Amino acid sequence: MAKEYDESDDxxxxxWKLILANKDIEKKYLKYSKSNAKFKGxxxxxxxxxxxxxxxxxxxxxxxxxxxxxxxxxxxxxxEYSYEDPAKIKGFxxxxxxxxxxxxxxNCYKSVRKKKLSLRDGECILVDLRxxxxxxxxxxxxxxYLIESKNDRILLAEASEKSKQQIANEKKEEEKKKKTLLLxxxxxxxxxxx
Numbered sequence: 001m002a003k004e005y006d007e008s009d010d011x012x013x014x015x016w017k018l019i020l021a022n023k024d025i026e027k028k029y030l031k032y033s034k035s036n037a038k039f040k041g042x043x044x045x046x047x048x049x050x051x052x053x054x055x056x057x058x059x060x061x062x063x064x065x066x067x068x069x070x071x072x073x074x075x076x077x078x079x080e081y082s083y084e085d086p087a088k089i090k091g092f093x094x095x096x097x098x099x100x101x102x103x104x105x106x107n108c109y110k111s112v113r114k115k116k117l118s119l120r121d122g123e124c125i126l127v128d129l130r131x132x133x134x135x136x137x138x139x140x141x142x143x144x145y146l147i148e149s150k151n152d153r154i155l156l157a158e159a160s161e162k163s164k165q166q167i168a169n170e171k172k173e174e175e176k177k178k179k180t181l182l183l184x185x186x187x188x189x190x191x192x193x194x
Contacts (some may be wrong), residue, residue, distance in 0.1 A: 005059035012146040014062050018071050019051050019127055029079050033130045033142070042083045048145075049128040050104035052076040052112050054121055076115050078107025078124070101126040101145075125149070 005011070020030060031037065032044050053075050061072045080103035108124035129143040 004063065005056055006063040007059060007150055009147055011059060011062050012150060013144060014066070014068070015058055016127060016144045016146050018058075018062075018068065019049075019053070019075070021070070022075060022077075025049070025051075025077060029077070032081065033132065037132070039081055043132070044081045045084055045132055046099045047079060047081040047130045047132075048099040048101045048104040048126060049077060049079045050101060050108040050124045051127045052108050052117065052122050052124045055123070055125060057122075073121065074115070074117070076108060076111035076117055076124075078104050078109070078111050080104040080107065099129065101129070 019025065029047070029049055032039055032047060037044055053071065054073060057073070058071055062068055080099050080101070082099050104126060105124045112119065112124065126145045126149065129145055129148075131141045133141065
């Protein structure tokens with residue numbers, strides 16, 4: 001069982017950097033995130049990385065040892081890429097990539113089976129999204145998706161709390177309506193008796 005962990009942006013950045021420092025990921029994923037990199041003869045425009053880890057266990061280890069140099073368990077990973085130029089897609093949001101991460105996660109689980117890892121030891125999560133811009137001053141835009149997903153969980157929790165509050169308010173309204181209806185029924189019965 002995972003010990004307590006700190007899900008701060010600093011710790012998530014540490015975890016992200018440890019994942020990207022994996023030699024296999026450096027050789028087979030990050031090499032394609034350079035400007036003008038080609039895969040199967042075509043330039044890549046966007047890519048995503050999913051990694052099989054025990055998220056809570058790894059964050060616990062980083063919380064305990066801020067100077068950790070590697071992950072505490074072996075990982076499996078998968079990636080996806082796109083040759084599509086996001087700028088040419090009508091209505092496309094400039095801050096996003098054209099990859100959704102589904103293929104990366106699917107490829108990650110294929111790697112888990114290939115390495116014969118137990119599914120009880122973790123899950124494949126989206127870790128990194130990259131968009132390659134070409135010859136500009138900043139040829140690559142990347143997102144630490146661990147931070148993005150934490151922010152999404154916070155928003156969902158807030159929405160859930162609002163829903164709970166709305167449910168409580170609806171119950172109060174229902175009770176008021178029932179009381180009003182009961183009072184009206186009592187008055188009606190009393191008038192009938194007279």
